[in-house]
Amino acid sequence: MKIGLVTYYRNYNYGSVLQCYALQSILEECGCKVDVLNQKEVGLYWKIRSLFIKIKFLISCILYPERWVKYKKFAKESNRSCDGLSPKVKQYFDSFLQNNIHSKDVSFVEMRKDKSYDMFICGSDQVWSLTSPMLNPFMFLRFAPKQKRASYAASTGTNNIPLWYKKKLKRYINGFKNVSIREILLVPILEEVGCKNVQQHIDPSLLKTSEFWIRHSIKCNSIKEDNYILLFFLNKPSSVAIEHIKKVSIEKKLPIYSFPYKFDEFNQISKNIKDIDVSPAEFVYVLNNSAVICTDSFHGVAFSINLKKEFYVYNREYSAGESQSSRIDSILTSYSLESRMISNSSQKTDLIGNYDSKLEHDRACSLEYIKKIIA
Secondary structure, eight states, X not given: OEEEEXXXXXXXXXXXXXXXXXXXXXXXXXXXEEEEEEEOOOSHHHHHHHHHHHHHHHHHHHXXXXXXXXXXXXXXXXXXXXXXXXXXXXHHHHHHHHHHOOEEEEOHHHHHHOOOOSEEEEOSBSTTOSSSSSOOGGGGTTTSOGGGEEESSBOOSSSOOOXXXXXXXXXXXXXXXXXXXXOXXXXXXXXXXXXXXXXXXXXHHXXXXXXXXXXXXXXXXTOOOSSOEEEEESSOOOHHHHHHHHHHHHHHOOOEEEEEOOXXXXXXXXXXXXXXXXXXXXXXXXXXXXXXXXEOOHHHHXXXXXXXXXXXXXXXXXXXXXXXXHHHHHHHHXXXXXXXXXXXXXXXXXXXXXXXXXXXXXXXXXXXXXXXXXX
């Protein structure tokens, strides 16, 4: 079976790249030939269509002024997201994609005409982002007939469905033969707006066992110690995060490493924090060899759970965009780890319980769904 996989993976984000790699690997293990489709639009048709889309967007902003405000915030956040990465890290990502992801550049019109694929799967990650300026038809597989459309663990990024998206989101999602989303808390919300037969499954990174990830990771030579505190933040840490990490640091008395961004706020914790450049292939090694992980990342949490690491997670301080903490709330709730979300610096946390059987059950159900839709 030939499958076209549609997801985000070219955004210099560890979680996005590794979840793509995991789902591609699972499908290949099931005997499928997989192309990861990268939308690349060129030509006169796309220029005309883009103009039409922009006009519709501006009209919508007149009807819903809040949409324009959210767009400006989104644009600011998107421009910031990769600015702080070193050229070396970007080179690491480019090399990993070239060597591990079976990428293919395609256009929407081209895919409408291409009959060589048996089916298409979109997901995981925020392919259905409700914080973006518009819903991209490509990410909803609108180029393909309904019987060839399936999603796996797709995420909207937030549980708040804007008024201007409700009708289109319902139409797009009901245009799938099989619908799978990532956040359990989102299921009743989508059902409330009329989306049918919505199932929930785990992030692709959790489909693979910790043994798989450790086996496919490589050593990070920038780290000399066996035990350390790891700071994995995608946005600047909040004052709550800073104060809490200070306490963790005093308690653990371990060296501290941080990646992928260098935030001035970390100096409030210690002047001796070591910033490191980490490749996607080194990502699991860096997490797995730490004593404790402090993060604001969904995939930072997902990998911590998979690797059975001690971790703390903090509300992500988006510099301009809308909060997306519901993604993290959902995965913490699934494994009874709500106390790992730190909302104040003096918060007491429960011991991390044994969630092995729950994760194994979720993994089995998710793999069964994948085998069913490609049968």
